[in-house]
Amino acid sequence: MSLSLKLKNVPVSPGVYLMKDAKHKVIYVGKAKNLKNRVRSYFQKGTGDRLYTEYLIKHVVDIDFVLTETEKEALILENNFIKQFKPKFNINLRDDKNFLCIKLETNKDFPYPKVVRQKEDDGAMYFGPYASARAVRETLRYINDTIPVRKCRDNAFKSRTKPCLYYQIHKCLGPCCGLIDRAGYKTLIDQVILLLKGKQEDLISILRKQMYEESKQLRYEKAAKLRDQIQSIEQTVEKQRINSLTFIDRDVFGYYLTDNDVYIEVMFIRSGNMEDIASYRLSINHTTIEEVFRSFLNQFYSQTRFIPSEVIIPVNSPDAVLLEEWLTERKGKKVSVFCPKRGDKLRLIEMAQKNAMNAYKVSQTQDDNYSRTLQALKDVIGLRNLPERIECFDISNIFGKQAVGSMVTFKCGMPDKSKYKRFRIKTVDQIDDYAMMHEVLLRRYKRAVEEGDLPDLVMVDGGKGQLGVALRVFEELAINDTDLLALSKDRGKSGIPKGEQGEQVHAPHIPHPILLPSSSPVLLFLAKIRDEAHRFAIAYHRKLRDKEYYKSPLDEIPGIGIIRKKALIKRFGSIEGIRNATINQLTEIGKLPAKLANEVYNHFHSAAKT
Structure with missing residues (x-):
């Protein structure tokens, strides 16, 4: 069915629309309360309320629809489709794997806080997700220093016959050896839960009562330990306290807008405490900031994360009411989503905006450094293109066994892990690194030529031999516009003392390799890419080797x-x-x-x- 005919027959129903390009690839996903009105608005001149509408429609040759019962169902389905298809014109929040939770198995006798990535319906309590592994480590360190719960894993806990060192230094009460009963240990777990919920004041009140009780019973040593524990918690609370706020859970969003990107900052406030902060850099793709936040918030809360009582945003989102209903349903209690215009909440927005601007300045410093390095690389090697996108290859094997190849991609000086690729060698069963490199490069660039997906620079780990293999593949596939180089160690042939030796860069257009000193920014950059390709290849090789080793x-x-x-x-x-x-x-x-x-x-x- 043609696009014009589909537009005439768009259903009047809530649902999701998927816009496709000439290759039938999904390039944009949207949702609507009324599909007919929403989709037709894209093709009516002068009625588009978003800057990128005209730019988007130039690429659309087909549209598919998925009908839903309610707009809320359409919202959830839109998020799922964005994750599945990763459309180029959508804001795509790709940070699922960066968030960790703390799991507490309260349905067991002697649980302990552990780090997990996924929540399960197993009766345990989950706290988080946290925006960084550092935040999780600091939280666990704080808990373990403050409350003497067990630290050992289940296997060690079951097999232990005498207390470990933590018991000797009073960081654990020895539940593994029956030195504390279940009721006493549950009291400790209740304290952990209060800390993880951000209710330090409640915990301090409980501990202070216990301290006074111990003091009345003349157990001064225990009272002193409780006093020290209270002081430790009070110091942490003092560091985290944000003035002029009530004790409520909030997520506060701020942004800083540039020509091509938006920097979003999220402050996670729990019971008035600044628990964590996260930064995001997204391409705006000709999109308005309102549309950016609409899509960002929908994806942000579709992930496994704690839902606060208030979500404070710097712009009015078209889906604010719908988001409120959805989050309230997931949390089981009222959640408010609003854009404040004055008062303390506006000052929180301003704080988040300031942090977003700082994140932009930091990234600009990094971008400027990388821009200078890329320009220096182009000048030193004599490249035809500024190497904004670099692909680097490496081979890993042991005597030809479990042979694998790796490809890493760097864009504007930074690794783009979504473009990393792994290759299992299929045609070579002996020790022949040249043949292996030929197979990997041929497989990669045969497809890249078909898809028009060539980088600015291809780099291989090795010397003239590997460079010759890559050059032969380029000739076979008639690749003429992509630069090529190889990086190899200087084995002392240059006469430079061993401690001062750098590395050699080989390129097809230069007769002799260029020796870069070990302190050269260009060499440090190339070595970083080469080492990342090596790490990625080794990791895959070890995975295959371990799988073979543990085969039973x-x-x-x-x-x-x-x-x-x-x-x-x-x-x-x-x-x-x-x-x-x-x-x-x-x-x-x-x-x-x-x-x-x-x-x-x-x-x-x-x-x-x-």
Whole structure:
């Protein structure tokens, strides 16, 4: 069906629309209360209220629709589609993996705070997510220094026969050895929960009552420990306190707008305490700031994160009321989303705006440094293009086994991990790094040529040999506009003392390699890219090697999963013990069903006969 015919038959219903380009790739996802009115508004001249409408429509050749019962369902579905298709004209918040939670298994007898990435419906309590691993580490360190809960993992906790060092230094009360009962330990966990909820004042009141009670009972040593604990918490509260605020949970947003990007700052305030702060840099793609915040907020709270009682934003969002309803439903209590015009809340916005501007200044300093480095790289090597996008390759293997290749991408001097690629070598089964590099480069750039997705500069780890391989691939694929270089160690051939040796840069257009000194900013930049490619290749190689190393004969038997495999090895001691076991022993000691015991026995003994 043609686009014009689809526009005539747009349904009058809530739903989601997916705009596609000539390659049938989704380039924009939107939601609407009335699809017919919303979609048609894009194609009516002079009625577009967003700056990028005209620019967007030039690329649209097809539109699909997904109908929903309510606008709230459309909001959720829009977020899911943005994550799935990553459309180029949408604001795409890609930070799921950066957020960590603290898990407390209160349904167990002696829980301890642990770090996890995903929340599960398992009866445990979750706190966070936190914007950075540093924030999680500081929170756990504060808890462990303040409250003597266990630190050991479950395996160590179950097998321990005497208290560890933490018990000796009074940082744990020894639940592993029965030195504290469940009721006493639960009191400690309640204190941890109050800290994680940001209710330090409530905890201080409880501890102060306990201190007075211990003092009345003439247990002055315990009272002194409680006093020190109270002082530690009070010092932390004093550092975090924001003046003129009530004790409420808030997320405060600010932004700083440039020509092409917007810097968004989020302050996480819990019970009046500044618990954490997070920064985001997003491309605006000709979008208004109102549309940026609409899309950003919808994605921000669609992730697994704590929902505060108030969300304070610097601009009026078209979806503010809808977002309120959705967040209230998820939290189970009233959530307010508003844009303040005066008072303390406006001062919070101004604080967030100031932090966003500072984030921009910091990034500009980094960008300026990288711009100078990229220009220096172009001048020193004599490149045709300013290398704003660089792809670097490396090979990793041991005697030709588990051979892999890696490709890392740097854009404007920074790693772009969404463009990283891993290659498992398919055509080379011996030690031949040149052949492996040829396979990887051919696979990558055959597709890149078809998609018109070539970088400014291709870099390989190695010397003239690797450069020759890359040059041959470029000739095979008729790639003429992309620069090429190789980076290799200076092995002392230049006559420079060993401690002062740098590295050599090889390029097709220069007869002799360029020796860069070890202090050169250009070399430090190239070495950073090369080392990242090496790290990425090694990580993949180790993953394959470990998978092969830990492969067990039990993996080949249907019905033997991870849990049964661990149980069998624990009961029989080793694979050899399982191999020597009779069917009766597999049934009685191994706790296997009779049919599965026969299969295990036959697997080992039929293999032995052959």
